[in-house]
Amino acid sequence: MEDQHTRHDAEAKQLIISDIEKFGCHLTLIEPDNYLPGFVYSIGLFKKYKHPEIICFGLKTQVMAGIINHACDLIKSGEVLSANQLYSGFLEGYDIQLLEVDKAFYPDYLGYAGWFYNTSFDFPALQLVWPDKQNNFPWDESFNPEWLFKQPLLDRSTDFKFYEERNAGVYTTRQAFEGEPILYVYHNEDGDWQFHASLEPDLADAKLVCLEEITRLDPSINDIYHLQYGWHAWRSNKDDEWQYAEDIRDDSIE
Template sequence: MGEDFAAQNQRISDNIREYGWHCLHVFPTKEGQDKFSYSIGFRESYGAPEVLIFGLEREKAHALLNECAQLLKGGHTIVPGVEDGNVLAGDYKVVFKPVRSDSFGEYLGTALRYYQSKPFSAMIMFLPDRQNRFPWQAGYDDIPAEESLAIV
């Protein structure tokens, strides 16, 4: 059985104190859902939105979120809807799009419990395919993005 909410909040708080953030990995419980990972603590540590990444394995998602944390720690700002060339190597860019607030309960439940009544925002980091196309562009051929696009 999983840990209780108090123990989970303590672990999250400990990680934020030590690393500046906590990474939560969420696995599908229903058919048609995608796995995703997200930060908890970007708001608290850097005054930035929490970031979600859909469809990647734990290690890759964690590495990308860690890169975001390092950038934020250095003063980088996440700007929605703008191609950001600072997160990925090479000529690849990412785009952040805000998560609709009506999706927080379903996708950010642990963050809501952690922050309690403190307001926070969240963005999905969209990754390009090998031809630098994003999921909303014709010809995109990479990680399935229907679920993530539906909540922005």
């Protein structure tokens, strides 16, 4: 089994190397699920051109692939793309911007690139950010609120990785605020979050708090920011890795 895994890794790495030599980079495509947007990122721009890798979220997969391939063509011709500048020619009728990705997000979104670079995140990366139809960017006050969470901004908010507002209301129990670790998390089909210290919390102990309060109480909760609608996560103690499964419970604390 180990030999098979080793062989698969070698074949995958060879495919990436072949794409880099042939096209300038390899593209990793992550499809959207019922909660998170899809995204595409490059592998090889740093290896071949010493240029930051590029990641893009929230558009159709083919569009994102086309955008990053366009960036790769520019880089091949000698252009260096930089953060915090407007660029045209990526999306017809719209400018885009690039942000420097904080390394705190690399394991969440660039894991395969880290594996390729010898299990290291010692490479730079830029996030390509697109505007709404009124040319507002996500950090602009007038940005379309329905699109707000289609592209997380990876240059900020490393203390809060969820796709909701910090003041989003979530359910928990008083025990979590009395020192008991949060061991059970539910992301309901309707989008509500529940964070509990016990498998069967008592409705009498229920509290409605801001999501940010939960992440401040236990920053490791950020590790499950990606939990899909209708799924739950659990761990035996605060130091354990989270496990995940689709939720089949009929009950709720609500």
